[in-house]
Amino acid sequence: xxxxxxxxxxxxxxxxxxxxxxxxxxxxxxxxxxxxxxxxxxxxxxxxxxxxxxxxxxxxxxxxxxxxxxxxxxxxxxxxxxxxxxxxxxxxxxxxxxxxxxxxxxxxxxxxxxxxxxxxxxxxxxxxxxxxxxxxxxxxxxxxxxxxxxxxxxxxxxxxxxxxxxxxxxxxxxxxxxxxxxxxxxxxxxxxxxxxxxxxxxxxxxxxxxxxxxxxxxxxxxxxxxxxx
Numbered sequence: 001x002x003x004x005x006x007x008x009x010x011x012x013x014x015x016x017x018x019x020x021x022x023x024x025x026x027x028x029x030x031x032x033x034x035x036x037x038x039x040x041x042x043x044x045x046x047x048x049x050x051x052x053x054x055x056x057x058x059x060x061x062x063x064x065x066x067x068x069x070x071x072x073x074x075x076x077x078x079x080x081x082x083x084x085x086x087x088x089x090x091x092x093x094x095x096x097x098x099x100x101x102x103x104x105x106x107x108x109x110x111x112x113x114x115x116x117x118x119x120x121x122x123x124x125x126x127x128x129x130x131x132x133x134x135x136x137x138x139x140x141x142x143x144x145x146x147x148x149x150x151x152x153x154x155x156x157x158x159x160x161x162x163x164x165x166x167x168x169x170x171x172x173x174x175x176x177x178x179x180x181x182x183x184x185x186x187x188x189x190x191x192x193x194x195x196x197x198x199x200x201x202x203x204x205x206x207x208x209x210x211x212x213x214x215x216x217x218x219x220x221x222x223x224x225x226x227x228x229x
Contacts, residue, residue: 001023001026002024003017003021003046004019004021014049014053017046022038022046023036024037024038024040025039027039062223062224063223063225064140064224064226065128065129065130065131065225065226066129066130066227066228067226067229072228073228075227076227077110077143077225077227078227078228079106079107079109079110079147079150079223080106080121080226081106081158081220081223081224082103082220082221082222083104083161083221084101085101085216085219086218086219087099087101087215087216089212093209093212095209097172097176098173098213099213099216100168103221104158104162105121106157106158110146124226136225143225155218158218158220161218162216162217165216170210170213178206180202181203184198185199
């Protein structure tokens with residue numbers, strides 16, 4: 001497989017991807033046999049950087065669609081959002097072990113009716129029809145004030161969910177790191193085989209992890225505006 005940058009690469013440069021492009025493979029045996037092939041894994045710089053760009057870029061994280069179902073009154077407007085619990089922390093803390101960072105999905109009508117549990121994302125997506133850029137711009141202009149109000153409501157709900165996730169994460173840290181510190185302290189008291197710096201390292205890790213968790217906050221990852229016809 002040959003990867004080359006084109007005019008569609010609107011996110012800027014990616015590592016190792018120059019104008020000449022690169023030849024790569026997903027097959028380990030082939031990559032070992034040929035030095036000119038890049039072996040693409042989850043740890044490859046190009047893959048990691050691409051994931052990072054997709055995660056942090058605002059490109060493509062908002063859309064407008066139409067839906068036509070007998071059970072949905074024409075003119076009904078739905079808003080679907082995806083949030084995550086965003087926690088900036090050093091990799092050494094392995095925050096993902098404690099904080100659930102799975103997407104938090106909400107689906108409501110502009111009137112505030114919660115449909116998140118009634119219709120899952122996959123089912124909804126299959127029912128949607130795309131709209132042109134011109135149509136979507138008109139819909140957004142007309143509904144902007146109500147959408148802004150609805151988003152503020154959803155941001156509050158996301159904050160409540162993330163607060164709950166943070167509490168669960170604190171409990172996991174206590175169960176793992178606090179327990180480990182106590183275990184080392186008990187061993188040290190019995191036979192002196194545990195150095196004080198080992199206990200201090202675990203305590204420091206516990207402190208830094210809890211501090212990082214306290215900074216976690218909801219991050220809006222995507223929004224979809226759906227109009228029934």
